[in-house]
Structure formats: structure tokens, C-alpha cells
Amino acid sequence: MTLPTLLDIEASGFGRGSYPIEIGLARADGSSCAFLVQPLPEWTHWDPKAELLHGISQARLVREGHPVLEVARWLNDELAEIGVAYSDSWGYDNTWLSLLFHHAGMLPRFRLEALRQLLCERQLGLWNTTKEALIRERGIQRHRAGEDARLLQLTFERTRILAEAEKAQHRPGA
Template sequence: MQKLHEFAPDAALPTVLDIEASGFGRGSYPIEIGLARADGSVCAFLVQPLDEWTHWDPKAELLHGISRDQLMREGHPVRQVAHWLNDELSAIGKAYSDSWGYDNTWLSLLFHHAGMVPRFRLEALRILLSESQQALWSDTKEAIITAEPIQRHRAGDDARLLQLTYQRTRGACA
């Protein structure tokens, strides 16, 4: 996994969670879950699809570049990923997502099939943003994409991109 440029944190960064999925419609499921931790470190896990998870959108695969065969070979079992998320996030109690509606649905599906309850909340990243940050968000995010070695539409890198965008917009508005 690539390590993105780290900035000296002037305050704790929010923990950001991002999920890549088999598609966006009915029947889609999580295929990769990534976290950008408060210290700026990043981790991500591929999720091995369950037998009943058959939906596959070739357009989504073009975006994230993850094949179903790769998930079968390299993915981790659903229960293992749910345990990992609880281990990572239960102490802080929450993580943030820029696509809360989708990510929360996929997270709920993962935990349901794992037979577990999440010990953390997923919240919308936008609740942390001031109006000034929101105004700078798109341009700042695009500048980071241009300057950093970010593999777009991969969960860990996308989570870190959001975290860096949060940090830079916060710094610009301070």
C-alpha cells in the first residue's frame, strides 16, 4: 500500500472510513474497506464476497480496478473484516464518511452477515466542516489529487484523500 505524504498534525484528524463496492444499485455489497486513522496512517482490506453476493457492475470495476476473482483470491472473510473494524474503531467510537448513505448501508450489510454489531458509529464527514471549508473543498481535493500519489477509488487512498482535504481546508480557514 502506498504511503501518502504525511503532514504534521496540528490537531487530531478525524478517522475517515471509505468503502468500495460491487456497484451502486440494489444488491451491491462492500468489496474493500479502508481507514485513514487520526495519525494519518492508512489501512485497507479487501472483502471476500459471500456466495449470495452475486451482483457485479462492470462499470464499478472500471472505477476501482478490483476484479471479483481478485476478491476471491485476496479478500478476507466478512466476519474477519467486521472484527477488524470493531478492533480499530471501538475505542474512538466513530468514523466519518463522505458518502454516508452508501457507506452506512454497506457497513450495515457487512455486520449483518458477520452476525455482529458494530461498536462504533459512522457519521457524515460534512458535519465537521464549516461553511468556509465547504467552499474550499472541491478545489482543495482536486489540488491534492494532482499533487499526491493517490490511487483513486481505492478505499484506503480515498479515505486519506478526504482526511488531507479536511486538514488543508481547516488550515486555510483558521
Template sequence: MSETLPTVLDIEASGFGRGSYPIEVGIARPDGTTCAFLIQPLDEWTHWDPKAELLHGISRERLHREGFPVRQVARWLNDELSEEGKAYSDSWGYDNTWLSLLFHHAGMLPGFRLEALRILLSEDQQALWSDTKEAVIAERGIHRHRAGEDARLLQLTYQRTQQLCQ
């Protein structure tokens, strides 16, 4: 298949709302490969929602043990995404806020824009989205709420809805 897939970015976080921060960022590249990094929380990042941990399954202790420094993750994102110049997210409001927080604390500017995935979707694709996404999860046995796998899920759902609407 020769179509180019959009680059999709997904972020898992310590919770939602005030005080939450990014704990994992993942991307699905146009060729379908994925990559994700856990993020070491900064000392001032103290908010932790046990309900969020139940969803993503990542403990704060694991972040301290296996996570990468904020600046290193920001540098990696710029290295990955600067050439293309943009990535897409299905939760733009949250993901853009967490991305801004990451880059602010890294003392860097993002070399790319994050845009809402829905701007790529036709009305027909939007109508099929939810059912198609559930079908892809079931077929592929995707583990939800991990950044790399969620980014790939969104990319595959985009591709399938595009095929169904042709």
C-alpha cells in the same frame, strides 16, 4: 502539527443500488496511517457492475483470491474503531448501507458509529472542498477509488481546508 485528524472510513463496492455490496473497506487513522482490506464476497452477493470495476480496478476473481472473510473484516473494524467510537465518511448514505450489510452478514454489531464527514466542516470549508481535494490529488499522485487512499485523501482535504479557513 498537533491537531487531531478525524478517523475516516471509505468503502468500495460491487456497484451502486440494489444488490450491491462492500468489496473493500479502508480507514485513515488520526495519525494519518491507513489500512484497507479486500472482502471476500458471500455466495449470495452476486451483483457485479463492470463500470464499478473500471473505477476501482478490483476484479471479482481477485476478491475471491485475496479477500478476507466478512466476519474477519467486521472484527478488524471493531478492533480499530471501538475505542474512538466513530468514524466519518463522505458518502454516508452508501457507506453506512454497505457497513450495515457487512456487519449483518458477520452476525455482529458495529462497536462504533459512522457519521457524515460534512458535519465537521464549516461553510467556508465546504466551499473550498472540491478544489482543495483536486489539488491534493494532483500534489500527492493519489490513486482514486481504493478505500485506504480515498480515506486518506478525505482526511488530507479536511486538514487543508481547515488550515485555509484559519
């Protein structure tokens, strides 16, 4: 079974007025990438607590961020063929994705779905401890979109393997 494509978004904060500042993907082949998003003039909400988490300053976004239209095109180019990407924070990520595409004047050519729908009960039970173990093992930098998307993908893969192994152990004759 191939890995699902995971999408993660870092934002200027939470709630009303927040906007996407970095979008990352972990592809089915295990590679990952991310783009900083250059804020539009009307995007003014900035939460210093969010900046403490992701470590991305407004100045860096202005300097290194890609225009909204470019990021929306990139996402469509990456995701149109497979048609779906998954997120562990669907409510937030879908809102920020909609905002990005709205301001780009484009429609997404893919769906964003909740990662949870791919997980069996056993995977859900193993999720948090597995994710924390992977962070320690791999020294993953949290709250950066590309790294977080890849972490979700690795956690999905390991919990699936563990759940299948447990299931096989409990089969009659195993």
C-alpha cells in the same frame, strides 16, 4: 486538533444488491490501511462500470479478500475505542457497513457519521478544489478505499488550515 478517522468503502456497484468489496481507514495519526472483502455466495450483483473505477476484479476478491467476519472484527478492533468514524458518502457507506456486520452476525462497536458535519461553510467552499489539488500533488490513486480515506483526511486538514487562515486575516487588528 487531531485528525478525524475517515472510512471509505468501494463496492460491487451502486443500488440494490451491491455489497462492500474494500474497506479503508485513515486513522487519526495519518496512517491508512484497507482490506479487500471476500464476497459471500449470495452477493452476486456486479457492475462492470464499478470495476472500471476501482480496478478490483471478482477473481481478485475471491483470491485475496478477507472473510466478512474477519473484516467486521478488524473494524471493531480499530474503531471501538474512538467510537466514531466519518464518511463523505454516508448514505452508501452506512448501508454497506450494515450489510457487512449483518452477515458477520455482529454489531458495530462504533458509529459512522457524515463527514459534512465536521466542516464549516468555508471548508465546504474550498473542498473540491483542495481535493483536486491534493490528488495532483500527491499522485493519489482514486477509488481505492485506503487512498480515498486518506485523501478525505488530507482535504479536511488543508481546508481547515485555509479556513482558519482566512478567518484570522479578517479579524480586527490582524
